[in-house]
Every structure is written in structure tokens, then in C-alpha cells.
Amino acid sequence: MKKILIDARWLTNSMRGIGVFTKNLIYALIENDHDKFEFHLAVRKKFVSLLANKLPKNFYVVQLPDWCPDPILDLVVFNYLTKKLSADVVHFTGNTGFVLPRLAAHVLLTLHDVSFLKSADVVPFPNQNLRQAIGRIYRKVFVPFYAKSATKVCTVSEFAVKDIQHELGIAAEFIYHGFELAIDTSVSDNDIAATEHNRIDSTKYLAITGPDPQKNLTFVISAFISLYQKYKSEAPKLAVIGVNRQQYQRLKPGGLITENISFLGMCPHRDIPKYIQSCKTMIVPSFYESFGLPVIESLFFHKAPLCSSGGALPEIGASFAHYFDPRNQGTLVKLIESIEMGNLLIDLPAEQVGHHLSRFSWSIVANFYLSQYAAKNVAQDRETPCS
Template sequence: MKPTYVLDARTATPHFPGIGRYVKNLLQAMPPLLAADEELAVLFDPQHSGQFAQKDARRSQIVHVYAASSPFALQQQWQIPQALRSLKPGNDALVYHSPYYLMPYFLAMPAVLTFYDLIPLFFPHYVSPRARLLFRFTMRMALRTAQQILSISQSAAQDLAQYFALDPQRITTTPLAPDPCFCPQPQAEIERVRQKYGLPAGFFLYFGINKPHKNLPALISAYAEWRTKAALPLVIAGAWDQRYPESKQLVAQKKLAEAVTFLGSMPDDDLPGLYAAATAFIFPSRYEGFGLPVLEAMACGTPVACSNTSSLPEVAGDAALLFAPDSPSALAHALSQLMDAPTRLQMRDRGLQQAARFTWQRTAQQTLAVYRNLVKNPAGP
């Protein structure tokens, strides 16, 4: 009996950038941790086969399973179980892991589900009533299918257990981690990014989307209040959703066009240099399942101030200045504190130490432990 762990990698596509990075990082970290009698089966669409070529010495323990079926397609309910039958003959030690709640719900093996957040339910104005109903239904189906749930933070695990009345023993916290590319950058890379985007020598940085829960208007209001005391610019980077123009409108209303720069989307290769070029990173979000940009900035040696809600205190520890997200004055005070060089140096050192506590190797080890427990006890706790 060879334990085989099936990781569903169909979401490792540009359509799922966050989940895709999660899957790819697990696939990189897991193979060296497999025992000699274990194998990892990677389930993916053959159209994306190139990105799953394994180059490590343990590639004999990596099995590829092909399924040209989207997570959004109804036919995955029978096509995925059929594809997995090729692993089944003579092997009862199988575990299936879905990183997404749209998954096959009728499996003849124990299942693991990764959970991120409840944004569609906590911020209902994002989606239509029909979409919220569909989310609840499919999430309940996924939770009914999975014997074990992996949550990316303790905060998210508590939200899930409370909202869906789950036994907390079914949930294991397996935190995310920054990619290894996020680290202190050489001065040449910082200068390259500065020149490419026309950035000043010092600036406050926000990186992320502009959806309402990210709370960008509060950051701009706080910046407007604080800017009377100093003149450090504010740079806002990340994908821009045109449905939410409030932040740009507020910049115009407060006559901050010369002080606030919107960079929009940028290549992943430029992000470490952008973080490292910033004087400090500001993250005013009202709700995060994890809040990975906080750790990415810390890993690059950039001081961080972030809100004190949801998972962010858990992720930031004592390495960030925390503020109430709905208090522009508290945020403005954090900006003032970050103008102090000794404070920034202290926050930089703490941030590097905090970011180092989160690694994909550790997350992969915790994930494998859940798989192995399910092989021993397929029914779960």
C-alpha cells in the first residue's frame, strides 16, 4: 500500500493568481518531504502541463493525472473521479486535496479542502444575491465532502467554524508564506524599479486591489490629514477594479494628485524592488484571510503599518504598527511614527524576523501531516 496524495492543481492558472501561487509553492516544497513509500499525484489540465515539470531528484514520486475539466464545469463531478480511478487499483491509501471550494463533491476517498476567507458573505455588496446563494451552497457541499479543512490563518478558521457551525477539530491552520524572491534587495534592483516607474527616493506604499474591504479611502483621508506635517508621497500599486473609483475621486477632491501616484498592475518581478524601495508599507484592510503583502514587505526589509483586524495581528505579530482601520487619525498617527528613523529601523529588524517564521517548507510539512493522518484515519476526527 503506497500512500498517494492527490493535489488538484487545476487552479494554478492566471485566472486564480492567489490560489495558483499557493498550489505552485506547495508543489515546490512537498517533494523533498515525501517519505520513500509516498507519492504525490498532481491533477491538472493537460493544456498547462509545462509548468508542472518536476526537476528534483524525487520526480519518480511525482505522478501526473490529466483532466481537461474546469473547476467551474459541472462535468468535473464525474470526470475527476473517473480520472482518479487510475490511481485506485490496489491502493486504498489515497487522499484528495482541493485548494478551491468548486471541486468534485462525490469522491471515493478522503478529501482535504483549503479555505481562505468569507469575503463573499462578510461583504455581500460585492456579489449578487444569486452569487451569494451559490457560494453558500457550493461551500457547504465542499465542507460536507472534506474530512479535513486547511485554513490559511487562525482568524479565518474561527470565521469558518462559527459561520458554518463546524467542529474545530476538522480545521488545521496552515499559514501562507512569502515567496523566496521577497528578501532585502540590492541597491541596483531598487534603483532599476525606481527609474522604471519614476518613483521618488522615499514614499509610503500600498500594494493590493482596490475593492472596498481594502479600505483605500481611509488611507487617502489619513494621508491628507497627515500630509500637512510632512511631504512624503504615497504610491498605490496593484490591479485596479473600475467598479470602485472612490479612491481616485477622493484624491482629486482633496487636491492630492501631485502627492499620490497610482501605478496599477505590475509584473511580479518588480514587486520585491518596489517593496524595498518604499520608506514604509501601509495596509489598511478591514478584513483579510491572511494578508500576505504584509509578510512580503517585511521579508524585503520594509517597515509595516497595518490594521488591527481579522488575521493581520496574527500575521504581523509585534513587527508592525497596528491601527484601527476606521480611524483616519490612528492611521495618520502611524504615518507620523514611521517618519522616525529609529522606529523604522526597529520595525525593519522585527519584520525580517517575523517573515522568517513563515516558510513554505513548514506549510508543506503541516499539510503532509494532515494527509498522513487521513491515511491512518480516513473518516477524520
């Protein structure tokens, strides 16, 4: 029986992106036939409870210390765990990994993006806090080593395959991020909207974003400020999830915030569906995305999202989204005005998007990785370097 060590440090309660990928991949693996494998899930201690009562036989939890920073986990802890468990396969699910020159384990790295290697012209990165700046430097220095030492690199879109080849000169294989979105009826309307100002309904556009500069939050805020200055009380409204008012003001000190813009801050991932279902449609303004989960979340509710033309967003949104230039505020404003005037439709017939959405399945993702775990180990002898 093969021993599979999975880096599940990204498993959290509400994190999107890599966190959602890691969490749902593990849950999908649990649902599959696992008689051929013995899984060891390396999880930070404070998030072990997320796996409580979910693990069948052949699944085991390895607790990672909460205090331990990522570089120590990468360079020391996972090296030690791999040797201790005599793991046949080590799967790093979130961009970082380790260099094991003389360890005969099949090292599988899911490299979601290489945005940290981009110039400021491609992915702007002003106003970074200290943690973001250090993290960017760490990834820029070490991730190329991790990727080149891995037995195989996987990623989440065709765009990302080409980008990894361009930046690192290595081949990668893509499997789309899975997607399953269901309404959590246990969440009341009062949980979703504490005040009338923050309530999300069909009059509001929705942006799910973060403070990272590549998310381009100030761009979409500026577009709605421009609309307010033009239309006053009749201006289209925007609700922002993932950043609160104080965080935005740190990103843009002294920046104007007009009354058609509301900030809801962070919210659990389980709450997101009700927000998306209630809003007019999604806006995804990022300069760079290797996937774009909000795009397919919007399509799930048959709403055409407004997307930046950057990164993988045109690949994920296909012909169902409306696109704008993330450096030209006027292109977004024009799209919104066209929607408000009824000249641009955002409602999509279910039959048009169903086939497209079927490509984003956690079952497909789990089967893909199971096939990677089952592949013959390239290093049979534990004294032979991994290629």
C-alpha cells in the same frame, strides 16, 4: 503507494494569495522525499509550463480544460478524476471542493477564509463587478457543503480556525502560510519603474491590493488625498500595486486622485521583493484577511508595516506592526504623520523579527500536508461514505 490528487487550478504566473500558496506548496512537496506517494497535479492547460522540468518521478500532470468554469470543475471534473485515478487523497488547495457521498477518498480542504459568509458590516462588498458577485454567491451557497463533506479542513491562521468554527460550526487545523522571499536580480530597474513618477523609493509608502472591496483601497487613497490637501507638495507619497488608475476610477467614479498617488497596476509576483525593499514601508488596509502575506514580506525587509486591525493581521504582524482602524481614516493619517515627523520608527533590527519569520516556512507547510496525506484513510471501503 498512495495516490494524491492535488487541485492546482490556482497555479498561475502572478496571482497572490491562494495562487502563491498552491504554487509554493507544490514546489516544496517536490523538494521532499516522495517515495510513499504518487502525486497527480490538476493544472489548467495554459499554466502547465510552470511545472516544466520541475517534476521528479512520482509526479504527474493532469490537464484541466482552460474553458471550464470552477463550478463544473468542483461538481463534475474532480469527481471524475478521483474515480479515474482511484485517488486515496484529494487535496483542494483553494476554498472550493466537492461533495462525494460515496467515494472512499480522504478529502482534504484548505479553506483560506470565510469572508464570503460575512455581512456587509464586517466585510463591505459594494461596487462588485458581475464576476465578483456571482463568485460570492457561488461560494456562499456551496462552500459550506464542501467544507462539511471534507475529511479534514485546514486553514492558515488561528484567526481563521475560530472564524470557520463560528461561521460553519466545524473544526479546522491551522498551518501558517509559508514564506520565502528572495530578490530576483534578473529584473532591472527599468522593468520595475517605467517612469520617474512610478518609481518606488524610500519616499513612498506601498500598498499591494486589489479591487475587492474587502481590500479597502479607497480608504488608503482617501488618507493620502487628505495628506496632500494638508501638506501639498510636501505630502507623503503612495504607490499602489494590483490596481491601475482606470480600475480605481471604476471603483470610485469621479474620485479625486492627487499627485502624491501613483498606480502601477498588476505585476508578476517575482517583482514584488524589489518594490518592498525600495519603499518606505507597507500599508495593509484590508477590512478582513485570514493571513496577510504583505505583512511578513515587509518584516522580511525589517520594516514595520502599517496594518488594519481587522482579521488575522494582528496575529501575523504581532508586535512588529503598527495598527489602525480600517474604518477611521484619521487613525492611518495620524500614524503616517508620526512616521514623517520621526516620532514613530519603522526600521526593525533583524534579530527582532528573525524568530517570528521562522514560523512561516514552506518546508514546515509541506511536512504538515505530507503528514495529512499519510494519515490512515477514514474510508477503507469504497462503498462507505466519507465522514
